[in-house]
Amino acid sequence: MKRLVGIVVALLGFMSPCWGQFSTVYNVPPDTPPRFIDSDDTQVNLFEGGSLGVGIALGSNLGTSANIEMNMYGGTLPRFNSFPGSTFNMFGGTTTSTFFSLSSKINIHDGMVGDGFGSDTFQINRGTANIYGGRILADVRIGEAVLNLYGGSIEGGFRGDQGAQVNLFVRDFFVDGMQVTDLVPGVRKDYGLLGRQMSGTLGDGSPFDVLNAEGHTSVTLVPEPSCMLLTAFALLGLRRGRR
Template sequence: MSLLAFGLSAQLGAAAWAGPFTAVIDHTESSPALLRIERDHTQVNVLGGVLGDPFNPLRAGRDGGTPSTGIEINVLGGVVAAWSEHHAGVRVNVRSGTLETGASFGAGSSLSVHGGWVGGLPIAAGTLQPSVVIGAGARADVHGGSVDAGAQVWGELNVFGGSLGADPIGLPTGLAPFDVETRYQDSVRVRHGGVVNVYGGLIGQHLRADDGAEVNLFVLSASLDGAALGLGLGGTRTIDLRGGAALDVVLADGSRLGLVLDETGLPLIGPTGPVQAPDYVSSGALLTVTLVPAPGSAALLGMCGLLAARRRR
């Protein structure tokens, strides 16, 4: 992780529960099935085996009534099976192993990805499924590892590193205007009310920002249709141009990101047929670019406070 991302994550990232935990469970291949975690101040360390199964998925935290408090799940190996549910008071840390397709995070829960894999085979009952669902009031931070295509964001997603929007089985992402409904995946879909802040990492093709969504890019440089934006340090520009405009940026960690800003979602047509669609960014979505210091610069620490303040409207 770059120094900038480290400084930002220190301010933006929700820290792991300090404890003390009243129950600590180490789950291995030989452990009995564990399908419910509701007891407050419980830590579960997934070291191997499978937690839950797609037909009887894990449910962590109380769904309704008094919210749970201080439940932590550390994925250090093994697998958390598809369709797991995480409610208020639950924090999931993925460092190795796999958090399978369709994991959902409700208000008051959080996900932190430092390694491993979030997603898996995205097809169930003949339709494409989201790699992960960040619900309204939930938060996810991606520092490393890989989050597959199809992530759905109603809450807050901060990307510092790793990859977002990887295509696990070679699906033709983004070839149709209605993505999941027409069996094509977006790298990430930001729903109404969702906020995505991108500081670094690799973002897959076909980002989708719906009406009422917010996408904030924190960059070292930026150009729109080949012309530099001319931002001063700490300056922010709202990007209103659509119609296929090309936004090219170097993110705060030095990674490059190019977006083709369109609001039709229609595929581009090549000599042999449809090719990759442009990114779908609704005219009703807020897209901003903020210029930040280069990693290691003297202005870095001072900028961290500014960027923290920009994470939400």
């Protein structure tokens, strides 16, 4: 099932450049985009074998940009910053060093965030991050933001700060080692779990073990046969929202 979900995600993912309308498109390789991209209607596609040098910043930190998108299918991204009006979709490759998002949208389907060396960070503030798969080796920090965790593995540290909303889509769920048995499939349940250890199995079959220190948590039980459909519908909804 987990392998099948990955195939669905990959197939839908490779369709993503078809949905948006962009006046400027950079395909890496062979193109070399600027370090700072704040012009509206711009798309960057990073493919296997490509690299963005010292990194890239999407959108203006003044919040004046619109319709800026980056799709990462492979390659390496040393440093990443995104600001309002931008979307980052990751389907493969590796990010290293700092990954910082402010009021933007992040979708992780596959690939590796952080390379396991040094003090890599994955920080989301006042935006939304959807994690469907991949490996998160960097330390995760969720500020006043929304994290929807459907699958993948979080292998570094994790902290949900005050104002964070962490939404878990699980097959099973434990709090401080005790299984929660009153979940109803497809029904969201909110918890006050400040400072509690949360663990279990995500919708794609990946185990998780995180501490949501100060934020709010919701849990939705996903029956195993529905896992692939959940991921597919979530991706299709994302595509429709970008038409």
